[in-house]
Amino acid sequence: MKHQAVEGFSKLSKEGKIEWVVNEYLNGDDSAIKILKQYWNDDAELQKLHDEFSENTISNFYMPFGLAPNFLINNELYAIPMAVEESSVVAAASKAAKFWQTRGGFKTTILSTTKLGHVHFMYEGDKEKLKTAFDSTIKNQLIETTNDITKNMRARGGGILNLELIDKTADLDHYFQIKASFETMDSMGANFINSCLEQFAKTLKAAIETDTNFTDPEKDSVQIVMCILSNYTPDCIVRAEVSCPIEQLAEGNVTSAEFIEKFSRAVRIAEIEPYRATTHNKGIMNGIDAVVIATGNDFRAVEACAHTYAAKDGQYSSLTHCEVKDGIFRFWIDLPTALGTIGGLTALHPLVKLALGILGKPNAKELMGFVAVAGLAQNFGALRSLVTTGIQKGHMKMHLMNILNQLEATEEEKKYFVNYFKDKTVSHHNVIEEFCKVRGVKNVEEIKKEK
Ligand code: MEV
Numbered sequence: 001m002k003h004q005a006v007e008g009f010s011k012l013s014k015e016g017k018i019e020w021v022v023n024e025y026l027n028g029d030d031s032a033i034k035i036l037k038q039y040w041n042d043d044a045e046l047q048k049l050h051d052e053f054s055e056n057t058i059s060n061f062y063m064p065f066g067l068a069p070n071f072l073i074n075n076e077l078y079a080i081p082m083a084v085e086e087s088s089v090v091a092a093a094s095k096a097a098k099f100w101q102t103r104g105g106f107k108t109t110i111l112s113t114t115k116l117g118h119v120h121f122m123y124e125g126d127k128e129k130l131k132t133a134f135d136s137t138i139k140n141q142l143i144e145t146t147n148d149i150t151k152n153m154r155a156r157g158g159g160i161l162n163l164e165l166i167d168k169t170a171d172l173d174h175y176f177q178i179k180a181s182f183e184t185m186d187s188m189g190a191n192f193i194n195s196c197l198e199q200f201a202k203t204l205k206a207a208i209e210t211d212t213n214f215t216d217p218e219k220d221s222v223q224i225v226m227c228i229l230s231n232y233t234p235d236c237i238v239r240a241e242v243s244c245p246i247e248q249l250a251e252g253n254v255t256s257a258e259f260i261e262k263f264s265r266a267v268r269i270a271e272i273e274p275y276r277a278t279t280h281n282k283g284i285m286n287g288i289d290a291v292v293i294a295t296g297n298d299f300r301a302v303e304a305c306a307h308t309y310a311a312k313d314g315q316y317s318s319l320t321h322c323e324v325k326d327g328i329f330r331f332w333i334d335l336p337t338a339l340g341t342i343g344g345l346t347a348l349h350p351l352v353k354l355a356l357g358i359l360g361k362p363n364a365k366e367l368m369g370f371v372a373v374a375g376l377a378q379n380f381g382a383l384r385s386l387v388t389t390g391i392q393k394g395h396m397k398m399h400l401m402n403i404l405n406q407l408e409a410t411e412e413e414k415k416y417f418v419n420y421f422k423d424k425t426v427s428h429h430n431v432i433e434e435f436c437k438v439r440g441v442k443n444v445e446e447i448k449k450e451k
Contacts, residue, residue: 010056017058035059049348065294065351067358068093072105073373080374081355082290087398089286092381093374099384103244106376108369114161114235115338117193119178119201119227125219127167130176133214134165138207142178145203146196153192158183160196178204181235186364188297188340190229197227231301232308233338238365240372241332242380249329254388260324262387267331270318277318280379281310284319284333287378291371295359296345296352302337302371309336320379331380335372339364396426403431407447413438 003024012020018036026032036059041047051057068090069079080097082090100106123130142163150159159182166177178200182193201224214220249256270280285303292299310319322331341364345352356362359370385391400421404414413435420434432444441447 014051014058017056021058046350053345053349063293065355066090068097068374068377070094070101071097071373071377072101073369074107075105077101078360078370079358080291080370081294081358082287082374083294083351083355084286084290086286087402089290089378091398092385093287093290093377096377096381096384099380100242100244100377103248104242106373107241107243108372109239109241110365110368111237111239111334112235113183113365115182115184115189115193115229115233116235117180117182117197117227117229119180119197119204120225121176121178121201121204122174122223122225123176123221124174125214125216127169129213129220130208131165131167133207133211137211138204139163141203141207142200146199149192149195149199153184156185158185163200184338184340184364186341187343188301188338188364190298190301191343193229194227197229201227231304231338233305233336234309234312235336236338236368237334237336238368238372239332239334240369240376241330242376243328243330246324246327246329259388260329263331263383264322264324266383266387267318267320267322271321272317274316277310277316280382281306281319283382284375284379286382287374287376288335288337288371291374292339294352294355295339295341295367295371296349296355297339297367298344302339305336305338309334320376331376333372333376333379335368335375337368337371339367339371341367397421400426400431403428404435407432407435407444409435 006020006024009017009020018033022028022030022032039060039062041050041060047060050060063083063085065081065083067079068082071078071080080093082093084090143160146160153159161181161183163181164179166179168175168177178197180193180197180200182189182196184192205222205224208214208220208222246256246260249259251259266280270277285306288302288306289299292302306319307316310316319335320331320333322329324330340346341356341362346356347353356367359367362370382391385393400417401414404417409417416438417431417434421431424430436443436447439447
């Protein structure tokens with residue numbers, strides 16, 4: 001069936017929107033109404049708050065909100081809140097936390113906190129003339145005309161750090177940029193940066209129009225293409241690391257030498273092989289995104305930045321690295337990331353406020369540390385499993401619960417199955433087979449019929 005375009009959808013009530021989607025896309029199946037409404041919150045205020053985070057909202061989309069405890073970070077113990085739907089992520093983080101808790105824990109260091117934005121513009125005139133005007137007058141005017149916008153940020157210790165005219169004409173005819181760097185303290189800074197950039201654009205245009213040195217109306221005019229922050233922040237970097245004497249890495253029947261050889265090789269492969277680096281970094285982002293979401297930050301920005309950084313040397317590579325030096329094993333991540341602990345969702349979303357509370361109300365630098373630690377721990381956990389037992393053993397144990405939930409197993413049955421699969425391989429087939437045995441039926445269809 002072909003669908004009809006809709007006019008004024010955003011103006012329909014929530015009920016109206018639901019009715020429309022049910023009729024237009026779900027063949028009038030009104031069981032969808034029950035599904036959508038069962039996620040509405042009884043607290044009308046809270047529901048309104050969530051509705052207003054976005055547009056055209058018809059329900060809430062839940063994510064599990066979990067805790068990974070026992071993270072020793074800079075000699076303090078933390079429980080890290082994680083919002084993630086993938087099984088094994090929180091378990092792996094917790095396991096890695098426990099491992100490092102007795103081996104000195106995680107250390108974090110802020111390497112830099114500079115954020116960037118650009119006014120992208122076209123100019124066909126004399127480059128030298130533009131450069132001279134920029135350095136002698138325009139730069140100061142850019143600062144002066146944004147004084148109102150930057151006032152509060154300056155009072156908090158931040159503001160505009162630097163302004164540069166960048167000639168990009170070798171890559172694209174007539175293309176220039178104002179490259180602006182900022183310190184945005186505890187806010188992610190997107191609104192602040194974009195407001196400054198839009199004012200820079202106005203100031204630049206007006207400065208050229210009123211400067212009598214720029215007389216050719218065709219060539220000397222500036223055409224603004226766009227003003228926007230860059231989500232690539234290679235100078236806003238946190239380092240998270242773990243280290244211990246090599247002999248402390250021995251576990252069970254794996255010697256420390258064996259472990260280091262296998263682990264280092266896995267990291268090296270991710271450093272030189274983009275196919276593996278992508279999956280390796282995906283595992284790191286499992287931890288990073290979960291904390292970024294739980295703390296109300298923009299995980300798309302964090303993802304975009306991390307992947308650009310991973311490709312900074314011309315080939316996509318690992319975000320983590322390891323070395324053995326003077327008998328010490330060291331494993332670390334340098335993560336560029338722009339996060340905020342004020343503004344945005346951080347003051348609005350009750351669970352975000354709670355997550356930040358659990359972390360001891362961190363400032364943006366501290367939050368950068370927690371996020372990087374979660375990524376590093378996740379990667380350590382994944383690599384340790386991959387190079388020793390393999391990933392499926394742990395994964396399928398977690399997957400067992402998902403299968404049992406799909407089968408609507410009782411709590412007693414769940415207990416039985418966890419115990420039953422303790423020493424057996426979990427597979428979808430094996431679980432279904434045993435489930436049918438326990439229920440005394442031939443196949444899953446019979447269970448469905450029973451209901
Ligand atoms: C799965 O979500 C993440 C892993 O694939 C990461 C990795 O391979 O390093 C296990």
